[in-house]
Amino acid sequence: MEENTFARLPRMDRLLACPPLGDSPLPYASRKEGARMALEELRDVLRREPGASIPPLEAVARRGLVLAEVLCRPRLGKVVNATGVVLHTNLGRAPLSPRAAEAAARVAAGYSNLEYDLDTGRRGSRTAAVEEQLCALTGAEGAYVVNNNAAAVLLMLAALAPGLGVAISRGELVEIGGSFRVPDVMVQSGARLVEVGTTNKTRPEDYAQALAYGRAQALLKVHPSNFRLVGFTQGVEPEELASLATRYSVPLLCDLGSGAPGPGPWPQDYPTIAKWLPHAQILCCSGDKLLGGPQCGILLGKREAVAKLKAHPLARALRLDKLSLAALEATLLDWRDGVLSPVQTMLAATQAELEHKAKALTGVLSPCCPCQPVPCESQAGGGALPGESLPSWAVELDPPGGPEALEAFFRRQRPPVIGRIHGGKLLLDMRTLLPGDEDLIQAALAAWAEGQV
Numbered sequence: 001m002e003e004n005t006f007a008r009l010p011r012m013d014r015l016l017a018c019p020p021l022g023d024s025p026l027p028y029a030s031r032k033e034g035a036r037m038a039l040e041e042l043r044d045v046l047r048r049e050p051g052a053s054i055p056p057l058e059a060v061a062r063r064g065l066v067l068a069e070v071l072c073r074p075r076l077g078k079v080v081n082a083t084g085v086v087l088h089t090n091l092g093r094a095p096l097s098p099r100a101a102e103a104a105a106r107v108a109a110g111y112s113n114l115e116y117d118l119d120t121g122r123r124g125s126r127t128a129a130v131e132e133q134l135c136a137l138t139g140a141e142g143a144y145v146v147n148n149n150a151a152a153v154l155l156m157l158a159a160l161a162p163g164l165g166v167a168i169s170r171g172e173l174v175e176i177g178g179s180f181r182v183p184d185v186m187v188q189s190g191a192r193l194v195e196v197g198t199t200n201k202t203r204p205e206d207y208a209q210a211l212a213y214g215r216a217q218a219l220l221k222v223h224p225s226n227f228r229l230v231g232f233t234q235g236v237e238p239e240e241l242a243s244l245a246t247r248y249s250v251p252l253l254c255d256l257g258s259g260a261p262g263p264g265p266w267p268q269d270y271p272t273i274a275k276w277l278p279h280a281q282i283l284c285c286s287g288d289k290l291l292g293g294p295q296c297g298i299l300l301g302k303r304e305a306v307a308k309l310k311a312h313p314l315a316r317a318l319r320l321d322k323l324s325l326a327a328l329e330a331t332l333l334d335w336r337d338g339v340l341s342p343v344q345t346m347l348a349a350t351q352a353e354l355e356h357k358a359k360a361l362t363g364v365l366s367p368c369c370p371c372q373p374v375p376c377e378s379q380a381g382g383g384a385l386p387g388e389s390l391p392s393w394a395v396e397l398d399p400p401g402g403p404e405a406l407e408a409f410f411r412r413q414r415p416p417v418i419g420r421i422h423g424g425k426l427l428l429d430m431r432t433l434l435p436g437d438e439d440l441i442q443a444a445l446a447a448w449a450e451g452q453v
């Protein structure tokens with residue numbers, strides 16, 4: 001009986017030949033999937049109601065095309081980040097500076113001297129320019145870049161500690177966002193994990209014991225970026241770790257996580273490149289976290305150690321693409337010129353500036369929806385500055401009937417506006433807005449208000 005019911009459905013080949021599905025320029029595979037889904041919808045209808053009438057062939061083809069177009073629509077695009085989380089992992093972490101974005105776009109759209117030496121007319125090194133810049137900016141003897149910091153950690157351990165016992169504090173065996181776990185990366189690298197100390201306290205003697213008894217032949221320091229130990233805690237200073245490394249002639253490797261160059265809009269005791277570089281054989285960090293450049297992994301350190309990194313087979317597999325390389329070079333030029341990256345500017349924004357912005361935007365938005373400027377807390381995010389909340393200002397939208405419908409409406413706009421619901425209101429944090437975002441928010445809210453009347 002069921003087979004008979006379904007026999008009334010159009011045949012796949014006829015559906016695929018029928019306009020507008022049949023003559024759509026979409027790839028065959030997408031049209032076929034759209035047709036399959038349209039037929040599946042009809043099967044669902046017939047399962048519930050076997051006698052239901054079947055729409056004409058062309059109507060089913062139209063539905064199939066709509067579904068195929070949904071499959072093929074672009075997904076990745078700009079959003080307005082009004083969450084107040086500066087390095088929002090789900091929203092693409094660091095926005096590039098205009099200089100970095102332009103550099104990437106220029107290289108993207110044409111040919112470049114990526115691996116061509118303009119002085120000699122021969123093949124050149126793709127990373128030499130940023131390596132020199134990194135050395136000049138940080139004082140490192142050598143530098144190398146890969147496609148993210150997870151890759152940098154992997155390469156550092158694989159090249160400098162293969163088969164070695166690597167001593168790491170129990171408090172630093174962390175998981176950082178989307179599935180980067182220090183113990184798992186160590187296994188993949190071929191290094192052997194040697195846990196020392198305890199979760200909350202690790203002393204120099206703990207490392208010394210592992211080294212003295214031959215259990216460990218390298219030291220690893222990991223900045224536990226996304227959480228903070230408070231209370232009865234103790235860690236080991238860079239100087240102490242370095243002197244242990246020297247005493248036992250083992251390398252000190254360091255995963256800083258965020259690449260905070262030196263003093264900046266973060267706490268004074270924050271582990272920066274300037275603080276750790278003199279002590280580490282190699283240190284690595286993200287190019288996008290506190291540095292605010294493109295997603296990449298930066299490795300800095302001693303000349304021979306960097307040479308080992310570059311000679312390792314993984315170096316090629318993990319190499320940085322040309323768009324990120326162009327953006328990184330421009331980010332380093334900003335650093336050289338003392339120009340803060342957008343991330344650093346957002347972190348440094350004062351309450352007075354943010355309050356002023358919130359008041360101005362409230363004035364613009366209030367004709368569309370009840371709202372007011374309110375103080376709030378924003379965050380660095382991205383596993384940087386955990387537990388550190390940054391006093392900020394937001395526009396608090398109080399739509400009649402609650403904030404959920406407006407929040408969802410904002411998410412469906414092009415571009416979407418992402419805020420956060422707090423205390424029954426929708427908060428738009430001023431800290432993470434980029435130039436032009438206020439206009440987009442105003443347009444989104446005006447569209448919503450229009451739908452309310």
Ligand SMILES: *Cc1c(COP(=O)(O)O)cnc(C)c1O
Nearest residue numbers: 148149150176223225257286383
């Ligand atoms: C963020 C982070 C990583 C991973 O860096 P990605 O750039 O996201 O690959 C690794 N280690 C630490 C300590 C981090 O904070």
